[in-house]
Structure formats: C-alpha cells, structure tokens
Amino acid sequence: xxxxxxxxxxxEQLAFLAExxxxxxxxxxxxxxxxxxxxxxxxxxxxxAMFALVFAxxxxxxxxxxxxxxLVHDIVEIDAGxxxxxxxxxxxxxAAREEAAADRLFGILPEDQAANLLAxxxxxxxxxxxxxxxxxxxxxxxxxxxxxxxGGGTWAENGVSEADVLARYGPTIERGSTxxxxxxxxxxxRHFADAGxxxx
Amino acid sequence: xxxxxxxxxxxEQLAFLAExxxxxxxxxxxxxxxxxxxxxxxxxxxxxAMFALVFAxxxxxxxxxxxxxxLVHDIVEIDAGxxxxxxxxxxxxxAAREEAAADRLFGILPEDQAANLLAxxxxxxxxxxxxxxxxxxxxxxxxxxxxxxxGGGTWAENGVSEADVLARYGPTIERGSTxxxxxxxxxxxRHFADAGxxxx
Ligand SMILES: [Ca+2]
Numbered sequence: 001x002x003x004x005x006x007x008x009x010x011x012e013q014l015a016f017l018a019e020x021x022x023x024x025x026x027x028x029x030x031x032x033x034x035x036x037x038x039x040x041x042x043x044x045x046x047x048x049a050m051f052a053l054v055f056a057x058x059x060x061x062x063x064x065x066x067x068x069x070x071l072v073h074d075i076v077e078i079d080a081g082x083x084x085x086x087x088x089x090x091x092x093x094x095a096a097r098e099e100a101a102a103d104r105l106f107g108i109l110p111e112d113q114a115a116n117l118l119a120x121x122x123x124x125x126x127x128x129x130x131x132x133x134x135x136x137x138x139x140x141x142x143x144x145x146x147x148x149x150x151g152g153g154t155w156a157e158n159g160v161s162e163a164d165v166l167a168r169y170g171p172t173i174e175r176g177s178t179x180x181x182x183x184x185x186x187x188x189x190r191h192f193a194d195a196g197x198x199x200x
Numbered sequence: 201x202x203x204x205x206x207x208x209x210x211x212e213q214l215a216f217l218a219e220x221x222x223x224x225x226x227x228x229x230x231x232x233x234x235x236x237x238x239x240x241x242x243x244x245x246x247x248x249a250m251f252a253l254v255f256a257x258x259x260x261x262x263x264x265x266x267x268x269x270x271l272v273h274d275i276v277e278i279d280a281g282x283x284x285x286x287x288x289x290x291x292x293x294x295a296a297r298e299e300a301a302a303d304r305l306f307g308i309l310p311e312d313q314a315a316n317l318l319a320x321x322x323x324x325x326x327x328x329x330x331x332x333x334x335x336x337x338x339x340x341x342x343x344x345x346x347x348x349x350x351g352g353g354t355w356a357e358n359g360v361s362e363a364d365v366l367a368r369y370g371p372t373i374e375r376g377s378t379x380x381x382x383x384x385x386x387x388x389x390r391h392f393a394d395a396g397x398x399x400x
Contacts, residue, residue, distance in 0.1 A: 005377075042242075042246045046246035049271050050272075064263075068253060145214060183207060
C-alpha cells in the first residue's frame with residue numbers, strides 16, 4: 001500500500017480529482033425528472049453508472065468495466081463541451097477537440113492511471129467491445145427515459161418526431177442490448193401515442 | 201440475456217432509476233471547487249466514485265465494490281435528507297429514517313437486486329469491511345478537498361477550527377487508509393497555516 005501511494009503520486013491524483021470537479025458545471029440539454037432544471041454531466045454520469053449497476057447485472061457484460069467506462073465517458077466535456085444529440089455537428093472537429101481534452105485531463109494523473117483511463121475512454125468511443133456497446137446503449141437510454149418522464153423534454157423543445165427518435169436512439173441502444181431496445185421502444189411509442197403529437 | 205430481462209423486471213428497474221433521479225435535487229453543504237453553488241448528492245456520488253477509481257486502484261481493496269458502495273451510499277437521502285457533518289443530530293432518529301428510506305427505495309427494484317443494494321448500503325453504514333472503511337474515508341476526503349480548494353468552504357462558514365477538522369475527518373479517513381490521511385492532514389495543516397485563522 002505505502003509503496004503505491006507516494007506523496008507525488010497522491011498530489012497528481014488529487015490534482016486530477018480537483019480538476020474534474022468542473023464536470024458538475026457542464027450543463028446538458030436533458031431536464032431532470034422533476035423539470036426543475038437541466039441536468040449536468042457529473043450527475044448524468046452517476047445516473048448512468050446506476051443504470052449499469054442495475055441492467056449490466058442482468059446482461060453478459062463485465063458490469064464493473066461498464067460502470068468505470070460510464071464514470072469517465074463525459075470527462076472530456078470539461079474542455080470540449082457537451083455535444084447535444086439533436087443538432088448538426090462537425091463530427092471530426094468534435095472528435096479532435098475531445099481527443100485533445102482526454103490527453104490533457106487524464107494526463108494530469110500518474111502515467112499508469114492516465115494510460116488506463118485514456119484506454120477506457122477510447123474503448124467507449126470506439127463502441128466495439130460488448131462493454132462499450134452496452135455503455136453507449138445506456139447513454140442513449142437515460143435521456144430517453146428523462147424525456148418520456150417530462151412530457152417530451154428535448155424532443156418537445158426541438159420538434160423531434162417519433163421517427164426521428166427511433167432513428168437517433170434505436171440503433172445505438174439495440175446494438176448494446178436488444179432486450180433494452182424492445183422495452184425502450186414501447187416507452188417511445190406510448191409517449192408519442194399519449195402526446196398525440198407529430199409521429200414523423 | 202433474454203431470460204434475465206423480462207418486461208416486468210425492466211419495468212421495476214426503470215421505475216427505480218426514475219425515482220433516484222431525485223438525488224440530483226438533494227443539496228449538500230459543500231461548495232463546488234469554482235464556488236458557483238453548493239454540490240448535490242448525485243454529482244457528489246459521481247465524484248466519490250472517481251476518487252475510488254483513482255485511489256482504491258492503489259490500495260488492497262476490491263475497487264469495483266468500493267465504487268458500487270459509493271454510487272448507492274447517499275440514495276437514502278432522497279427520503280431522509282442530507283445530514284451535514286458540522287451540526288448536532290439525533291443519530292438514532294437519522295439512522296431510523298435512513299433505514300426506512302433504504303427499504304422503500306431499494307424495494308422498488310426486483311427482489312434479488314433490492315437485497316443486493318440494501319446489503320451494499322448496510323455494509324457501507326456498518327464500516328467494518330476494508331471496502332466500507334475505504335469508501336467512508338473517501339466520503340470524508342472529498343469534502344475536505346473541496347474545502348481546501350475554496351478558502352475553507354463549510355469550515356469557514358461554520359467557524360470550524362483546525363482541531364475540529366482533525367477530530368471530525370481524521371479518524372474516519374485514517375481507518376480507511378493511513379496513507380490518505382497522512383497526505384490529507386498536510387492539506388489541512390497547510391490550509392489553516394495559510395488562512396492564518398483559528399487553529400482551535
Ligand atoms: Ca453522455
């Protein structure tokens with residue numbers, strides 16, 4: 001224990017933990033369930049980790065790795081900002097900004113931990129492993145749930161149709177878990193049926 | 201996969217995940233590092249999970265279990281409210297309120313998961329296992345760090361002396377990790393030396 005926790009090492013670790021406090025100030029588009037304000041990326045990350053604790057437990061993925069991935073997945077937003085799902089973005093420019101952010105932020109940590117967290121974030125972004133696909137699915141499912149709980153949330157704000165929702169959320173959730181998408185799809189269909197709004 | 205993810209099960213899981221969104225509205229005493237507002241218990245739980253990802257990795261504890269414990273440790277506050285460290289409380293009344301909250305909130309989940317998360321929360325509260333002691337240490341270290349980053353934070357607000365800080369934070373942190381307390385203690389000493397305030 002004492003060997004792995006030198007003063008220099010702890011200084012770097014605490015500097016990183018102080019720096020990422022800023023994730024609490026990155027405001028997303030999603031409303032809280034009680035509609036009192038918009039969600040920030042730190043509490044969003046906690047909520048997603050709880051989604052993983054509950055749903056990954058039932059799936060054939062490494063729950064601990066899914067949780068760790070979701071805890072770090074938005075840290076790059078401290079430098080690069082949040083990129084809302086409903087909107088046009090220069091994907092390459094966003095990716096370049098996020099990579100620079102990952103290098104700077106994880107780079108505050110001791111070298112071995114910087115490499116580990118960078119690899120975890122890159123695995124999430126690449127969406128190739130079962131754990132990354134499951135994590136990506138939860139990252140789409142959570143705002144979907146908040147929107148259905150708040151009379152439409154960002155869908156209502158942005159005039160997003162049922163067809164748009166199925167197209168923007170479906171593939172990512174289904175790639176992570178067909179069971180989750182089957183269930184989420186009924187939430188979406190029920191929402192648009194109840195709302196009596198544009199079904200696209 | 202399909203067997204473990206029935207519709208009824210997922211309905212209960214989503215009801216729980218919708219209910220715990222309310223942890224984002226439980227405001228704690230601690231300031232954010234940028235002093236823009238006070239911290240809420242959901243983002244606090246994310247921050248603590250990151251502390252565990254960084255520090256438990258170096259310690260002889262099960263990192264995944266420490267993280268899971270910290271993700272759920274404050275969920276009872278949705279019903280029972282936050283109990284600030286600096287203040288007088290009827291410990292038995294607080295414990296009774298929190299136990300009722302744990303029963304109700306975790307009880308929304310399917311029975312097996314309700315039992316697992318209740319056990320995880322009880323392990324944290326009992327502070328007997330190495331993982332629970334480490335988690336408790338981080339739950340004290342994180343507000344200590346925020347206070348030193350913000351010119352005193354809740355210590356300055358409540359006229360808390362250096363002796364009070366050493367007495368209220370030291371034993372819990374040291375029980376989880378002597379290395380962490382050795383380092384945290386120097387942060388406290390430096391803070392009070394720099395502040396030139398009451399050393400108690
Ligand atoms: Ca996200």
